[in-house]
Amino acid sequence: MKDSHIAEIEEKGRRLTDRRGNEIFAQWVEGRMNRVLYIKSKGRRSKSRAWKRNSKRYEEGLESIKRGIERKGGIKRIEKVYERLGRLKERYPSVNRLYEVKIKEKDGIATEISGRGWKE
Numbered sequence: 001m002k003d004s005h006i007a008e009i010e011e012k013g014r015r016l017t018d019r020r021g022n023e024i025f026a027q028w029v030e031g032r033m034n035r036v037l038y039i040k041s042k043g044r045r046s047k048s049r050a051w052k053r054n055s056k057r058y059e060e061g062l063e064s065i066k067r068g069i070e071r072k073g074g075i076k077r078i079e080k081v082y083e084r085l086g087r088l089k090e091r092y093p094s095v096n097r098l099y100e101v102k103i104k105e106k107d108g109i110a111t112e113i114s115g116r117g118w119k120e
Contacts, residue, residue, distance in 0.1 A: 013038075054095045061088040062101065066113045078103070081110040 013027030018041075025040040065084050068074035075081060081103060089096045099117040103110050 051095065054092050055098070058088065058092040058095050058099065061091075062099070062113070062115070069110045069113055076109045078105045078108050078110050081113070 013025060016024045016026060018024055022041060022043055027038045029036050029038045061084075065075075065081060065088070068084075069076055069081065075084065085101060085103070099115060101113065101115040104112040104114075
């Protein structure tokens with residue numbers, strides 16, 4: 001990026017295009033301790049929406065597994081619970097790394113599922 005582009009971005013922001021022809025808006029924003037380059041684009045917006053959608057679906061899948069463990073007649077055998085969790089991880093690999101899931105068992109039966117990163 002040329003120095004003249006940087007100066008213009010500092011003042012009021014600027015609309016740019018990337019190599020693929022996608023429009024990008026860039027502007028320097030003063031933070032508390034430093035300056036941050038604020039960038040806005042349609043591609044980034046759609047990516048963020050996809051992350052949110054996949055996170056929601058992953059959490060719904062975890063809740064479904066939890067309900068199965070808690071209710072009568074649900075899937076409780078530890079092998080089957082791990083199978084369901086594995087399928088869920090395969091379906092949403094991008095958001096899987098954001099969650100930590102723990103399963104407690106007693107005598108081959110899952111008794112509880114918990115973890116970090118999702119609303120229980």
